[in-house]
Amino acid sequence: MSATPPTELLRRARVATWLHxxxxxxxxxxxxxxxxxxxxxxxxxxxGQYHYYAPMGAAVAMSTTVVGSVRTSLQTIVAIAIGAAIATGVGALDAPGWLALGLTIAVATLIAGLHLLGSMGGWVLVAALFVLVIGGRDPGAYVAAYLGLTAFGALVATAVNALLPQLPLAPVARAQARLRHRLAAELDGLAEALLGEDVVHESTWEEQRRRLEPHLTSLRELVAEADDARRANWRAGRWSQTADRRYTQARALERLAGCVDEVSVLVSDQRSAVHADEESARELRETMARAMRAVATMLRSADEDPVEEDADDAPTADAERTVAELGLLVAQLASLDDKHLPAAAVWVNLERAVEAWA
Structure with missing residues (x-):
C-alpha cells in the first residue's frame, strides 16, 4: 500500500480544521x-516564582478570532487589575480574616457584573482571592507577577492567533443547514394547512415557531463570530466571496423565519382574506402553497458542503418560477384592495430567500 503524499495529508488537515x-x-x-x-x-x-501565569494567560486569551483574543486579553487584564485593587484595599483595612474575605467576595462579585468586562468578569473575584490569599505580606510583588505574566501570555496568544487566524464558516454552514431543514418542514406544513379545509389553531403554530428560535439564535451567534474573524485576518480575502454568500443566506433565513410567522397567522386566522370562499382567495391559497413547497424543496436541496459551493439548479429555478407567479397574483389582487397586503409580505420574504440561493 503506497504512502499518502504530503500534499494530500496537508489538504486533509486543512479540510479537517475547516470542518472542525x-x-x-x-x-x-x-x-x-x-x-x-x-x-x-x-x-x-x-x-520567577509564578512562571505558570504566562501559559495561563495564553490559554485564557486564545480565541477563534484575532479580535476575540484582543478583546479577551484586555478584559482579563482589566478584571485582574480590578480584583487586585479590591484585595489590596480590603487588606489595608486590617480587618479580621473572615471579614476581609467576605468583603472581598462581596465587592468583587458586584463589580464582576460590569458590562465592560464581558465574559471575563469572573476573573475579578478570582484575582481578588488570589491576591488576598496568596499575595500574603507582599501583595505588590505578587500583583506585578500575576498581572504582568498573564498579560505577557495573552500577548503571545494574540500573536499566535494573528499568524494562524481562523475563519469559522463551516459551523455557520452547518447551522444554516439545520435551520434550512426546519424551515422547509414548516413551509411544507403551512402549505398543507393552506390547502386543507380545517383551520389549524394558533397554539399549534406557536409551538412550531418556538422550535425555530434555538436554531436562529445559534445561527446569529455563529455569524457574529465569523464576522469578527474577518477583522485583522490576513486570510479573510481568500474566502470573502464564500463569507459574503453565507451572510446573505443567513439574513435570508432569518427573514424566512419571520415569513413563517406571518404565514402561520394567515393560516390560523379564519378572518383572514386568504380563507375567503372567493375564487381569487382559492387561487391565492393554491399559488402560495406551491411557492412555499418549491422554496422548501430548494432549501432541502441547497448545498450543505461547507467547502464546495456547487448545487443543483433545478429546485432553485422551480422556486424562482413559482414565487414569481405568486408575486404576479399578489400584485393583481393588491391593486383591487388592501386586504391581501399580508400575502404580499409573504411573497417578498419568499423572493428574498430564493435570491439568496440563486
Whole structure:
C-alpha cells in the first residue's frame, strides 16, 4: 500500500480544521501556552516564582478570532487589575480574616457584573482571592507577577492567533443547514394547512415557531463570530466571496423565519382574506402553497458542503418560477384592495430567500 503524499495529508488537515475549527483552536492554544512558558523561563526574581501565569494567560486569551483574543486579553487584564485593587484595599483595612474575605467576595462579585468586562468578569473575584490569599505580606510583588505574566501570555496568544487566524464558516454552514431543514418542514406544513379545509389553531403554530428560535439564535451567534474573524485576518480575502454568500443566506433565513410567522397567522386566522370562499382567495391559497413547497424543496436541496459551493439548479429555478407567479397574483389582487397586503409580505420574504440561493 503506497504512502499518502504530503500534499494530500496537508489538504486533509486543512479540510479537517475547516470542518472542525475547535481542533485548530486546541492546537493554537497549546502552541501559545508552550511558547509563553518557554519565553518566561529566563525571568527570575519575584516573577520567577509564578512562571505558570504566562501559559495561563495564553490559554485564557486564545480565541477563534484575532479580535476575540484582543478583546479577551484586555478584559482579563482589566478584571485582574480590578480584583487586585479590591484585595489590596480590603487588606489595608486590617480587618479580621473572615471579614476581609467576605468583603472581598462581596465587592468583587458586584463589580464582576460590569458590562465592560464581558465574559471575563469572573476573573475579578478570582484575582481578588488570589491576591488576598496568596499575595500574603507582599501583595505588590505578587500583583506585578500575576498581572504582568498573564498579560505577557495573552500577548503571545494574540500573536499566535494573528499568524494562524481562523475563519469559522463551516459551523455557520452547518447551522444554516439545520435551520434550512426546519424551515422547509414548516413551509411544507403551512402549505398543507393552506390547502386543507380545517383551520389549524394558533397554539399549534406557536409551538412550531418556538422550535425555530434555538436554531436562529445559534445561527446569529455563529455569524457574529465569523464576522469578527474577518477583522485583522490576513486570510479573510481568500474566502470573502464564500463569507459574503453565507451572510446573505443567513439574513435570508432569518427573514424566512419571520415569513413563517406571518404565514402561520394567515393560516390560523379564519378572518383572514386568504380563507375567503372567493375564487381569487382559492387561487391565492393554491399559488402560495406551491411557492412555499418549491422554496422548501430548494432549501432541502441547497448545498450543505461547507467547502464546495456547487448545487443543483433545478429546485432553485422551480422556486424562482413559482414565487414569481405568486408575486404576479399578489400584485393583481393588491391593486383591487388592501386586504391581501399580508400575502404580499409573504411573497417578498419568499423572493428574498430564493435570491439568496440563486
Amino acid at each position: 475549527p475547535r481542533w485548530l483552536l486546541a492546537l493554537k492554544t497549546a502552541l501559545a501556552a508552550g511558547l509563553a512558558w518557554l519565553l518566561v523561563q529566563p525571568v527570575g526574581g519575584d516573577l
